[in-house]
Amino acid sequence: MPCNTVILISGSGSNLQAFIDSAQNGELDATLSAVISNRPAAKGLERAREAGIATAAVDHTAYASRDDFDAALREVIDSYQPDLVILAGFMRILGADFVRHYRGRMLNIHPSLLPKYPGLHTHQRALDAGDAEAGATVHFVTEELDGGPPVIHARVPIEAGDTAELLAARVLELEHRIYPLAAQWYAQGRLILNGNRAELDGKALSATGFPFNGTSG
Ligand code: GRF
Numbered sequence: 001m002p003c004n005t006v007i008l009i010s011g012s013g014s015n016l017q018a019f020i021d022s023a024q025n026g027e028l029d030a031t032l033s034a035v036i037s038n039r040p041a042a043k044g045l046e047r048a049r050e051a052g053i054a055t056a057a058v059d060h061t062a063y064a065s066r067d068d069f070d071a072a073l074r075e076v077i078d079s080y081q082p083d084l085v086i087l088a089g090f091m092r093i094l095g096a097d098f099v100r101h102y103r104g105r106m107l108n109i110h111p112s113l114l115p116k117y118p119g120l121h122t123h124q125r126a127l128d129a130g131d132a133e134a135g136a137t138v139h140f141v142t143e144e145l146d147g148g149p150p151v152i153h154a155r156v157p158i159e160a161g162d163t164a165e166l167l168a169a170r171v172l173e174l175e176h177r178i179y180p181l182a183a184q185w186y187a188q189g190r191l192i193l194n195g196n197r198a199e200l201d202g203k204a205l206s207a208t209g210f211p212f213n214g215t216s217g
Contacts, residue, residue: 003030003187006082008073008090009037013044015088015109018176019183020051028180029187033080036073038092054080060092070098077102084186087141088179096143104193106141107186109179111171113153113208114139118146123164123171134158134167136175137209138182140193149198150209151182151191178212 007016016035022028035048040057048055056076063069069092077085087108099106112122114137126134135155142148154174158167185191190201198205 003083003183004081005030005032005084005086005183005187006077006080007032007035007048007086007088008077009035009042009044009088010039010091011042011044011089013042013047013089014172015175015179016044017047018180019086019088020047020053022180022184024051028184030084030183033082034077036076038069038073038090044089066093066095067097070095074098074101084183086179086183093145094141099141099143103142104140105186107138107151107179107182108141108146108148109136109138109175110146111136111168111175113137113155114146114150115207121164123167126158127162127164127167132158134171136171136178138179139209140198142196149193149196149205150207151185151198151200151205152178152210152212153208154178154212174212181212 009016019032023030023032032053034054036056036058037045038058038060040059045055058073058076060069083105085102085106113135117125123134133155135153137150137153139150140148156170185200192199
């Protein structure tokens with residue numbers, strides 16, 4: 001059975017597009033049941049409509065509290081009974097109750113080599129620190145913001161003259177490869193969250209996750 005997947009977005013949805021393409025070309029054994037955004041005008045919703053995927057907007061500005069928003073979002077997600085929830089450029093911090101409800105079946109992608117640089121402005125911080133590398137990490141979502149166990153990461157060298165924008169563009173290309181791959185591992189039952197450890201094929205993954213080297217692992 002394909003993995004019944006719901007994707008949450010806030011913006012342009014280029015990671016969403018990578019999921020759509022991977023599902024269409026058979027690299028991802030998942031049914032993309034719905035795309036939900038907290039921003040009704042998010043460009044990613046257009047991508048979903050073009051791909052014939054159900055869409056919904058749960059506008060966070062319409063709710064008096066984070067808990068009210070989380071409850072409304074959860075109701076919409078659960079109406080699709082997902083096996084997997086994908087945060088793809090979803091820029092809202094989710095409450096502990098919400099995260100616990102989806103524990104072990106919710107993944108996020110973060111544009112840094114976690115555990116370095118949780119939070120925002122990750123590429124500028126890597127540049128300011130004089131790092132030799134930057135990258136992105138897919139991780140299980142837990143109550144700690146960007147702190148859940150990493151699954152897979154990809155690295156790019158930082159080059160002379162790099163700006164945060166140039167770096168973000170190079171990292172995004174790798175995001176589009178590692179995120180559907182992590183979801184495929186989950187869909188195949190190879191990837192699980194065991195307590196606070198991410199495991200692939202029954203073996204614990206390292207504190208930074210599987211090092212992507214261009215192959216599918
Ligand atoms: C990506 O860089 C992702 O790592 C971060 O937000 C960006 C979203 O890009 N969380 P897109 O909306 O998928 O194009």
